[in-house]
Amino acid sequence: MDNTGIVLSTEERILAAAAKVFRLRGFDGARMREIADEAGINKALLHYYFRSKDLLFERVFRASAAEYFGSLRTILRSEATLREKVIRLCDQYITTGIEQPYIAVFIITEANRKGAGFVTRIQSEEGVLPDFEPFRLQIAEEVAAGRIRPVNPEQLMMDILGLCLFPVIARPMMQRMLGVSDEGFREAMAQRRDRIPKMIIDSLYNPAG
Amino acid sequence: MDNTGIVLSTEERILAAAAKVFRLRGFDGARMREIADEAGINKALLHYYFRSKDLLFERVFRASAAEYFGSLRTILRSEATLREKVIRLCDQYITTGIEQPYIAVFIITEANRKGAGFVTRIQSEEGVLPDFEPFRLQIAEEVAAGRIRPVNPEQLMMDILGLCLFPVIARPMMQRMLGVSDEGFREAMAQRRDRIPKMIIDSLYNPAG
DNA sequence: GTCTATATATGGATAGAC
DNA sequence: GTCTATCCATATATAGAC
Secondary structure, three states: OOOOOOOOOHHHHHHHHHHHHHHHHHHHHOOHHHHHHHHOOOHHHHHHHHOOHHHHHHHHHHHHHHHHHHHHHHHHHOOOOHHHHHHHHHHHHHHHHHHOHHHHHHHHHHHHOOOOHHHHHHHHOOOOOOOOHHHHHHHHHHHHOOOOOOOOHHHHHHHHHHHHHHHHHOHHHHHHHHOOOHHHHHHHHHHHHHHHHHHHHHHHHOOOO | OOOOOOOOOHHHHHHHHHHHHHHHHHHHHOOHHHHHHHHOOOHHHHHHHHOOHHHHHHHHHHHHHHHHHHHHHHHHOOOOOHHHHHHHHHHHHHHHHHHOHHHHHHHHHHHHOOOOHHHHHHHHOOOOOOOOHHHHHHHHHHHHOOOOOOOOHHHHHHHHHHHHHHHHHOHHHHHHHHOOOHHHHHHHHHHHHHHHHHHHHHHHHOOOO
């Protein structure tokens, strides 16, 4: 029974605990002991359910990636206008970045870890990373029709994600460098929710500078 | 003797090896054994020179942070125009991001690690993170004089760093999602070196969209 | 299914010879 | 200053009772 009032099975409690610990500490920093404590069970039971740390991690990472990229996939392949997609993307990732900052850091950090075969493997699985093709096509159409300035879809996607996610990922460093409090950071991110889409859309629709 | 032909002291070789291993694997993933091997010496000698893994890491992290933020500090407090600073910043961090991708990942990852007291401490030390004040003032002056559109200096800095650094940090994920080869990634980054400053400067100098 | 106890491996760190 | 050998703590994983 967690704070939702819903009774979770042992397996579910383990997965929830593992997600919490792995996201906070990463694979190398996580301890099976801490996961067991967090789940309120015994270390041995972790192995009974998931056999090894690797396998448990794999489950957590796959679920995290699917969850984190799910909204990206949905937005990219929706029927919305380009303008609308940019707004939704920024809103989604900035909101998540404020409320659950660990997920983004977790996924990106683990993707950079060397000798982590499964991470690469999982990211190659169907349905984990979004299909970029629909978005690419949509951009091409808009450009061809002369409705937006010519732009490379890959560059545009890097712009959007960079502007939204970088502050979340580099948060400790940025707050320190810029001298911003936790509250100040949240305010800055709230500003960005309006600022970034405007900036992107301006650069697409305005005459060249 | 490394490939520069310069004879390094044992201490220097250890530091070089430690930097390589820590940057690649992070604190938790790094093994003293691997550092010793990389330096061509014995594990015991690591402790003779640096006493503990923590202390060795601290040296490496401080040096890495100083090196990585050094150019940022220099650029921010230089006498260059705003336009010029933006161009130099982007050039600096995109070039470094292509040639030495591990440093950015290392610093940001470690800054996010929980229970790593020294990281916070080191970042608070004088001369590690750049002083943001000169840049803030310069922006304020430009805005006051009506030479650029009103802009929040913190937002601007997050924009610049996000646009330049995010692709470097999220590289494995981005390449996979966008379907880009290593060579393609380098080309994309080269494009960004021109693209980002233009984008930033446009948004500062052009009439509002 | 869940626990206690234990096996086995490995990591950081130290002792002591040279 | 550098090495070999070893200590000690801790991590993952398993055995076996209940």
